[in-house]
Amino acid sequence: MSTIVALSRRLVLLVGLGLLAAIAFPIFLNVLRADSLPQVQLNADSIEPRPIEELTGTNVTRDYANAWRDLAQALDKNQADHLDAYFTGFAKNNFTQKISDQKTTGVHVRYVDHGHKVKAFFYSPDGGEMQLLDKAQLEIQVYDGGKLIYQEDAAQDYLVLMTPGADRWFVRSLEPIAGSSF
Amino acid sequence: MKAFLPIVIVVATAALVAMAWVQSGGLALHEMRSAGTPQEAVEALMTDIQSRNWDRAYARLANSNDFEKQLFVRDLGGSSGSLRTYSSLQSFRVWPVHATADDATMRVRLNWSSAVGPLDDMRDLHVKKEGNVWKVVWPKPQLPKVPPQVIPVNYLRWDVIGRGATDDWGVQNVDNPNVRITSMNAVERPDRVVIVGEVVNEDTVPAYVNVNATLLNSDSKAMDQEGSFDMISHTLLPKQVSPYRIDFPGFHLKQVKSVRMDVKAMLVPASADPVIAVTDQKMDKDPLGKNVLRGALVNQSGQTVNIAQVLAVYYDANGKVIWVSDGYVDQALLPQVAVPFAVDVPDDVVSKIQNYHVLVNHYSINESS
Amino acid sequence: MLRLVSFCLLLLMPGLAAYAELHPPAQVTAGKGFSISSTGSGDATFYLLAPGHVAKREVKLGQDIAVDPADVKKAGRYLAVACGSGGCNSAAFYVTAAEPDKVSFLLHPSRVRVRTNDAISATALVFDKFHNLVLTPVTVDFKVVPKTGPTISRQVKSNRGVAWMRMASTPKEGPVKVIAEVAKASEARVIQQVASDACNLRIKAKRTAKGVLVETDPVRDCSGNAVPDGTIVSFAEIDADGKTTVDAPIKKGIARTELPVNGSAKISVASGVVIGNEISLGGGL
Numbered sequence: 001m002s003t004i005v006a007l008s009r010r011l012v013l014l015v016g017l018g019l020l021a022a023i024a025f026p027i028f029l030n031v032l033r034a035d036s037l038p039q040v041q042l043n044a045d046s047i048e049p050r051p052i053e054e055l056t057g058t059n060v061t062r063d064y065a066n067a068w069r070d071l072a073q074a075l076d077k078n079q080a081d082h083l084d085a086y087f088t089g090f091a092k093n094n095f096t097q098k099i100s101d102q103k104t105t106g107v108h109v110r111y112v113d114h115g116h117k118v119k120a121f122f123y124s125p126d127g128g129e130m131q132l133l134d135k136a137q138l139e140i141q142v143y144d145g146g147k148l149i150y151q152e153d154a155a156q157d158y159l160v161l162m163t164p165g166a167d168r169w170f171v172r173s174l175e176p177i178a179g180s181s182f
Numbered sequence: 183m184k185a186f187l188p189i190v191i192v193v194a195t196a197a198l199v200a201m202a203w204v205q206s207g208g209l210a211l212h213e214m215r216s217a218g219t220p221q222e223a224v225e226a227l228m229t230d231i232q233s234r235n236w237d238r239a240y241a242r243l244a245n246s247n248d249f250e251k252q253l254f255v256r257d258l259g260g261s262s263g264s265l266r267t268y269s270s271l272q273s274f275r276v277w278p279v280h281a282t283a284d285d286a287t288m289r290v291r292l293n294w295s296s297a298v299g300p301l302d303d304m305r306d307l308h309v310k311k312e313g314n315v316w317k318v319v320w321p322k323p324q325l326p327k328v329p330p331q332v333i334p335v336n337y338l339r340w341d342v343i344g345r346g347a348t349d350d351w352g353v354q355n356v357d358n359p360n361v362r363i364t365s366m367n368a369v370e371r372p373d374r375v376v377i378v379g380e381v382v383n384e385d386t387v388p389a390y391v392n393v394n395a396t397l398l399n400s401d402s403k404a405m406d407q408e409g410s411f412d413m414i415s416h417t418l419l420p421k422q423v424s425p426y427r428i429d430f431p432g433f434h435l436k437q438v439k440s441v442r443m444d445v446k447a448m449l450v451p452a453s454a455d456p457v458i459a460v461t462d463q464k465m466d467k468d469p470l471g472k473n474v475l476r477g478a479l480v481n482q483s484g485q486t487v488n489i490a491q492v493l494a495v496y497y498d499a500n501g502k503v504i505w506v507s508d509g510y511v512d513q514a515l516l517p518q519v520a521v522p523f524a525v526d527v528p529d530d531v532v533s534k535i536q537n538y539h540v541l542v543n544h545y546s547i548n549e550s551s
Numbered sequence: 552m553l554r555l556v557s558f559c560l561l562l563l564m565p566g567l568a569a570y571a572e573l574h575p576p577a578q579v580t581a582g583k584g585f586s587i588s589s590t591g592s593g594d595a596t597f598y599l600l601a602p603g604h605v606a607k608r609e610v611k612l613g614q615d616i617a618v619d620p621a622d623v624k625k626a627g628r629y630l631a632v633a634c635g636s637g638g639c640n641s642a643a644f645y646v647t648a649a650e651p652d653k654v655s656f657l658l659h660p661s662r663v664r665v666r667t668n669d670a671i672s673a674t675a676l677v678f679d680k681f682h683n684l685v686l687t688p689v690t691v692d693f694k695v696v697p698k699t700g701p702t703i704s705r706q707v708k709s710n711r712g713v714a715w716m717r718m719a720s721t722p723k724e725g726p727v728k729v730i731a732e733v734a735k736a737s738e739a740r741v742i743q744q745v746a747s748d749a750c751n752l753r754i755k756a757k758r759t760a761k762g763v764l765v766e767t768d769p770v771r772d773c774s775g776n777a778v779p780d781g782t783i784v785s786f787a788e789i790d791a792d793g794k795t796t797v798d799a800p801i802k803k804g805i806a807r808t809e810l811p812v813n814g815s816a817k818i819s820v821a822s823g824v825v826i827g828n829e830i831s832l833g834g835g836l
Contacts, residue, residue, distance in 0.1 A: 049715070089351055090682045094603030094625060101605035107598065122710075125672035125717055126659035142600060142632065144607075149598065149639045150632050159684065159711060161676075163351075172351070173684060176602060176628035178645050337800055338781035352655035352676075354740050357662060364824060382823050386662065386745040386779045419800060421748075421823035422783040454781050454800035461811055464793035477793065482808075539787075540796060 037065040038072075038113035042132075044120040052123055052130075060130065060162060063169040064118065068136075071095065071174075072111040078103045088163070088170040105144075112139035118160075127164065134158040155179075217242070220286035220309040223316035224276045228290060231258055232271040244310055244317035257323035262514035263488035263547050269296035269512065285310040289469065298412070298491075298510050304469050326519040333484030333517060337454035340388050344449075359389035361418065361447040365503050366395075370435040371528075377428040378506045380495065381445055383418035388452035391418050393426045396442040397433060405437065406430055413508055415493060415543050417452055424541055425495035427506035456483030458490070458542045461520065465532065473527040478520040479511065479542060487515035491543040492523045499536045515544070571595055571612045571633045575644040581626050581681050582649050586615040587642070595635035601646075602627035626683035648683035654691070656731040656738035663720045664747045665774055671742060674715040675707075675731040684712035692732040698725030698744075709733075720744050724776040746776035752827030754786070754820045759809060763788075763832065765818055766807035777804050782822060790816035 042061045044052045052060075067086035074082035080099045083092050102108055114137035122131035135157055142150035161173035217223035223242065230239035236259075240251045260266025272295040279287040286309045294301040308319040345355040366379040375397065383389045393414060396407040413427035463477035475494050481487050489510065496505045509525035527535070571591035579585055589595075591612035599606040599618065603625040610616050612635060623629070626648045632641040655676040663670045673693055677685040691714035695703040700721065707714040714731075721727065724746050730739045750773035756765045765786055770778040784806035788795045790813045797808040810818065812832060820827035 049717070098601070098603050098605055105598075105605050105607035107600070107605050107607065109600070122713055122715075124657070124674045124715060125669075126657075126674075128657055128659065129674060129676075129713075131711065131713060142598070142630070144596070144598070144634075149634050150600075150630065150641050156628065159686070161684070174602075175626060175684060176645075177686070178628075337802065340781070352657050352738065354658060354661050357660045384823065386782065388781075419798075420779065420782040422798065423785075423823065454783075457797065457799055457808070459795060459797045459808070459810075461795040462793040463795065482797075538794075539785075541798070 036069075037062075038068050039115035040065040040068075040118055041116070042118045042120060044123075047120045047123050050123040050125050050127060052120060056127075057120075060120070060132075060169050061118075064116070064132070064134075064160070064162070064171070066168075067171045067174075068111075068113055068116065072113060074099060075102070075109040075111065078108050086168065086170055088165070089172040091161075091171050091174045108143050110141040110143065112141070114138065130162045130169070132160040132162065134160055217316045218314070220278065220281060220288050220316050221276055223309050223318055224288045224290055224307055225274075227318050228271070228274045228276065228292070232274070234259070234270075242318060244312060244319045245322075246320075249322050253323045253325060254320065256325060260512065260514075261325070262486050262516065264512055264514035265296055265298065265301070265489045265510055266294070266512040269294040269301060271295075272300065279306060283311070286316075291470075294512065296510070296512070298489075301510060301512050303512075306469070326516055328516050328519060331484075335455050335484055337457070339451075339453045339455075341451045342449045356387075356449060358449060359383060359385035359387050359447045361385070361389050361391050361445055363393065363443055363445050364423070366441065366443055367503050368435060368438065368441055369504065373431060375430040375433040375435055375438060377430070377441060377443075378425065378495075378503050380423050380425050380503060381414070381418070382423045383420055383447070386420050388420065388450055389418050389447040390416055390450040391424070392416065392446045393428065394444045394446075395428045395430075396444070397430055397438050398440045398442060399437060400439045402439065404442075406433065412491070412543075413493070413506060415541050417450060419452065419454060423539075425493055425503065425506040425539075427508075456481055456485060456487055456515075456544065456546075458482065458487065458515065458544060460492075460540045460542060463538070463540060465527070465535070465538075466524075468524060473529055473532045474524040475507070475527055475538060475540070476522070476524045477540065478522050479515055480520045481515035481517055484517050485546055486517065487544045488547050489545040490515050490521075490523075492525055493541045493543060494525050494527075495539050495541075496527070496531060496535045497537045497539075498534045501537075504534055505531045571635055571637075571640050573616075573631050573633055573640060573642040575629075575631055575642050577644070579623055579629075579644060579646045580649055581646050581679060581683050582620050582624055584618055584620040584623070586617050587631055588615050589613060589633060591635065591637075593635055595633045598630075598632040598634070600630040600632070601625055602629075624681040624683075626679075626681075648685045648687075649679035649681065651677045651685045651689050651734045652680035652736055653678040653682070654731050654733045654736045654738050656740060658729050658740040658742060660742070662743045662745055665720050665724055665744050665772070665776055666722050666747065668719045669717045670720045671718050671727075671729070672715065673718070673729055673731065674713065675709070675733070675738075677709050677712050677714070677733050677736075685709070686711055689733055694730040694732065696728040696730070697721050697723065698727065699723055722774045722776075746778045747772040747774070749778050749782075749784075749822045749825045749827075752784075752820055752822055752825055754818065754827060754830060756818055756830050756832065758812075758832075762809055762811040763816070763818070764807065764809050765820075765830075767801075767805055767820065767827070769804040770801055770806065770822070778822070780804070782806075784820060784822045786810065786818065786820055788812065788816050788818045790814055 040061050070082045078099050080096045117135045119133045138154050140152045157177050159175045159177050162169045163172050217226050227242045236255050273293045275291045279289050288307050292303040309316050361383050364380050364382050369376045377395045393410045397405045399405050408428050410426040410428050415424035459480040461478045466476045468474050491510050493508045498504045507525045511523050513521050571589050574588045589612050595612050597610040606622050623646050626646050630643050657674045659672050675691045688708045691707050693705045707716050724744050727742045749770050753768045756763045780801050782801045783798050786797045786808050788810045792813045795810050799806045799808045816832045818830045
């Protein structure tokens with residue numbers, strides 16, 4: 001009898017732990033995923049006409065990485081509110097429209113981000129606009145519902161326009177362009 | 183058992199009589215009659231003022247026939263939305279200056295608690311003996327009267343219209359004003375490090391200014407960050423200069439390798455009115471022997487300034503800012519009426535002062551900007 | 552043998568039929584419809600994934616797939632995918648910006664002191680009517696129209712959609728209009744040029760019944776521009792009674808105040824960091 005009781009207790013404990021793991025693990029994964037920023041390397045050696053301050057370079061790098069993380073989440077989950085933090089203007093409008101279309105068609109796009117090599121080449125004299133060329137390494141997966149309809153390991157160039165806000169830099173334009181030389 | 187009822191009746195009667203005596207002012211009369219010394223008389227008066235019992239306070243005066251109670255109340259309770267009207271008497275200290283058998287001069291230091299911190303007031307009160315009771319002779323309040331008149335006020339006023347939420351990205355916005363810190367000096371005090379200096383609005387539009395400072399240690403790490411709080415004139419008109427003072431309690435200069443200054447300015451609506459003249463400024467000593475910078479404020483506009491703050495900046499022989507002190511005036515500045523002020527100056531700074539400049543911060547209830 | 556070949560062909564037919572190839576044009580201009588030729592046969596689901604848009608519809612393989620102008624408004628890399636019974640095939644192509652149609656013009660600052668080198672910065676971004684950045688170099692015409700004087704024109708070629716220039720402020724205060732023009736698009740902005748610090752700040756004094764009336768000469772900067780009304784001028788007077796100071800704003804070009812005087816006095820004036828002359832009052836002026 002006591003053996004049965006002890007076994008039952010162990011069973012209950014195991015089931016409880018299993019439930020806890022089942023609940024916690026996805027949350028843990030999400031947290032990991034949310035916190036993991038894509039690698040961004042910024043080269044501002046040939047920026048003009050205004051030289052870039054060290055702190056500005058750090059902030060631009062950080063905020064561009066945040067933007068890509070948010071974009072990947074937005075396009076994968078079809079949730080446009082992920083764009084609120086680091087996107088503005090035309091870029092935000094475009095991606096919001098794209099997410100709306102994706103919802104209608106049942107499509108979603110997953111980016112697996114393998115890093116960005118970014119070259120800053122224009123910084124306006126008043127510090128209000130910055131243009132960058134981004135060579136991104138991305139794995140692009142397109143799904144229709146649960147079905148994978150397209151997959152590609154792409155080295156894609158982007159022309160980026162960023163503008164400063166109150167406490168961060170925003171992506172105002174993010175245009176994929178044909179391969180360019182840095 | 184038999185004696186119980188009579189005893190109860192006697193006790194109840196005594197209690198009722200006592201209540202009636204208190205109700206009829208017997209206790210107050212007793213207290214008044216018991217102002218047996220000048221000290222007690224003044225302390226009793228101050229206690230009534232502290233509890234805002236104006237009727238009883240007025241009754242303690244020897245010369246209450248010379249002026250109405252309303253004047254007495256306005257003298258102590260404040261008027262015209264002044265800082266005094268929002269203050270209460272926190273504590274007081276009374277000590278004799280001079281005494282004979284029939285009259286005395288008592289000095290009282292009043293400590294008022296206000297929204298902007300403690301305010302000190304010092305008065306010399308004449309006390310005289312009437313019979314067995316000492317009573318205070320209150321100085322007749324001289325509340326200024328502003329004669330009816332028309333004062334044309336046509337100073338400039340600025341309003342600000344920023345860009346709207348629906349404006350296109352490229353649409354210009356109005357830039358924040360250009361302000362510049364023109365001087366900065368780190369001063370060691372016994373219990374703190376103090377950063378003093380001046381800031382100027384170099385622009386042609388009014389600016390709301392805030393100055394912050396960060397103390398950095400030898401590893402260039404931030405030890406503390408503080409702001410100027412109210413030790414600055416926040417609204418600066420074009421080309422106006424304001425002193426600032428930032429206190430870092432608990433720090434010493436030897437801990438500090440450098441100071442990082444940060445000044446922020448934003449556009450605000452403002453008016454060039456009122457213009458306040460600061461007259462008769464001179465270094466002096468107060469009745470306690472402390473060094474003060476004294477003067478008077480004259481509001482040259484037609485609108486009452488309810489609360490005024492005096493900011494004084496002191497320079498040494500090289501023109502360097504060596505100290506900044508401030509004081510709030512607890513009287514309202516009525517139009518064209520001079521109101522005295524005095525701000526404290528540390529003893530060790532006085533000997534180094536070559537020049538000084540006074541700026542007045544003002545607040546009016548009816549101000550629309 | 553023939554039966555074997557036919558049998559094999561029959562087996563392969565469905566796969567051949569469903570395996571589609573897509574052939575989009577090499578280059579497409581935004582807002583212009585076009586066709587994507589396809590091979591294969593049968594029904595398929597066609598996806599068009601654009602930078603700002605996703606379209607999905609059923610098509611017949613082996614026929615040209617028409618793409619509506621509304622589906623190609625955004626410039627960038629597009630993906631065309633066709634999925635039939637045999638699987639999915641795809642092709643990528645680029646859409647380039649249309650003709651320049653809009654210009655976003657940023658001009659800084661909104662206020663600037665006269666006679667300051669490189670004080671004004673103008674940045675123009677060239678867009679087409681779908682808000683795509685026009686990456687091919689175009690000429691942006693910057694026109695500077697001062698309050699008085701001739702219009703100055705400067706032409707700058709855009710680089711990756713951006714053209715910029717810097718210029719000095721003119722000697723005269725007042726509004727300056729700057730216009731950026733590209734093709735038919737034009738955007739104007741206005742900069743307010745303001746006077747610099749006061750120059751030759753001078754005061755004169757006249758005794759009155761109450762004291763002394765002190766007023767400045769018309770306050771101007773070194774280029775002769777009037778310092779704006781509202782600018783603070785600080786008057787200070789030292790006499791036997793102590794020091795008196797008044798911060799008075801300039802009104803109609805002049806700052807004035809009345810100061811109390813007891814006996815002889817010294818009166819000085821300052822505005823910002825500029826110090827003016829000093830007047831000594833003795834028994835009379």
